Structure formats: structure tokens, C-alpha cells
Amino acid sequence: MKIKQHFNSYDGKQSSSRLDFVYCPKCSTKLVKKEIDAFLRNYCSKCQYIQYINPLPGVSVLIEKDRKLLIGKRSQDSVESGKWCLPCGFVEHHESYLDAARREVFEETGLKVKITSLVNVSSNQINPNLHTIVTVLTAEVINGTLKPGDDLVELNWLYKNATFRGMAFEADKIIIKRYFENALIRIPIDPRFWLANQYEDKRHEK
Numbered sequence: 591m592k593i594k595q596h597f598n599s600y601d602g603k604q605s606s607s608r609l610d611f612v613y614c615p616k617c618s619t620k621l622v623k624k625e626i627d628a629f630l631r632n633y634c635s636k637c638q639y640i641q642y643i644n645p646l647p648g649v650s651v652l653i654e655k656d657r658k659l660l661i662g663k664r665s666q667d668s669v670e671s672g673k674w675c676l677p678c679g680f681v682e683h684h685e686s687y688l689d690a691a692r693r694e695v696f697e698e699t700g701l702k703v704k705i706t707s708l709v710n711v712s713s714n715q716i717n718p719n720l721h722t723i724v725t726v727l728t729a730e731v732i733n734g735t736l737k738p739g740d741d742l743v744e745l746n747w748l749y750k751n752a753t754f755r756g757m758a759f760e761a762d763k764i765i766i767k768r769y770f771e772n773a774l775i776r777i778p779i780d781p782r783f784w785l786a787n788q789y790e791d792k793r794h795e796k
């Protein structure tokens with residue numbers, strides 16, 4: 591399976607009017623369309639606010655254990671609900687993508703992990719309202735009790751050659767296939783950021 595970094599399940603040029611602000615989020619004036627840097631953008635003529643619509647940064651994680659990978663079934667209120675994916679999520683403004691990966695894995699699987707390498711970055715134009723840029727990482731389990739949570743309702747360890755249908759994202763399919771073909775090239779992670787930080791530990795203490 592060839593490596594791939596751009597996934598578009600629709601014509602990327604389609605408009606995404608659902609993403610458009612109608613009113614200025616700073617001063618509440620009605621926005622107008624204005625050509626700025628070669629694109630028509632929503633613009634506030636009162637305070638000069640410009641709405642830039644950008645992809646969302648995300649992470650997904652290959653959690654490896656005895657040559658198996660953990661996948662989860664997506665909850666009813668997520669995109670591609672009922673289908674399966676690698677543990678994944680969006681990066682919050684206050685965290686690095688490595689922190690985000692550990693947090694999302696813990697929230698979705700109950701496992702504390704060590705991030706071991708970076709294996710791909712993909713642009714995923716999933717639908718006209720959702721374009722993500724996802725950093726794909728590998729991780730090893732440190733501890734924790736396997737339990738689905740957050741956006742996942744069921745977890746399953748995937749073996750090599752397992753017949754598995756119903757994956758939500760093409761990007762996951764390709765990276766999983768490459769994992770089992772031993773075709774991943776692993777970029778090392780700065781050892782200072784392998785493990786969970788204090789913030790994460792405190793946040794999940796009950």
C-alpha cells in the first residue's frame with residue numbers, strides 16, 4: 591500500500607457556507623464578503639475583523655500491543671457514527687499535539703500511553719464543513735484499564751490480516767495497512783515529551 595497524505599471525499603472547492611459567520615464575533619456588526627488575499631472572506635467593515643476559515647488540527651494514534659492495534663467504534667453523535675477508527679481527536683489551543691494525543695487516548699480508551707513516534711500527517715477533506723490536518727503517532731501502553739469513553743462506544747484489538755470492515759476514514763485504513771506491512775517510517779519523538787505531564791494526570795484524577 592502506497593503512502594498517502596491527502597484524502598478528499600468531496601470536491602474540495604465546494605463551498606462551506608455552514609462555517610461562515612454572519613455577525614462579527616468581536617463587535618456584532620453584520621459581516622460582508624470582501625476579496626482579501628485572493629479569496630472572498632467574511633469581513634467586518636466596522637472593526638476590520640476578517641474571518642479566516644482554516645482546517646482543524648487533529649491527532650490519531652496507533653496504540654501497539656503484541657503486534658495488535660486498538661480501534662474504536664464511533665458514537666452516535668460523531669461524524670461517521672457506528673464506524674470504526676483509530677483513537678483520535680482535536681488539539682486544544684493550550685496543548686501540544688503530543689499532549690492532545692495522550693489526552694484523547696486516555697479519554698477514549700482509559701489507557702495511559704507513551705508516545706513513541708510520528709508516522710504521517712494527512713489532510714482529510716471529509717465533507718465541505720470538516721477539513722482536518724491529522725498528525726498520526728504511535729504509542730505504547732503504560733497502564734490503565736481498557737474502557738471506551740468520549741467519542742468511542744466500543745474498543746477492539748485489530749490483528750494482522752483480520753478481516754475488518756466499517757472503518758470510518760480512508761486515512762486510517764491506509765496507515766493501519768502500512769503498519770501491518772511494516773512499512774511505516776518512524777520519526778522519533780523528543781524524549782522529554784514521551785510521557786504524560788502533570789496537567790493530564792491531575793485532570794483525570796477522580
Ligand SMILES: [Zn+2]
Nearest residue numbers: 614617634637
Ligand atoms: Zn467587527
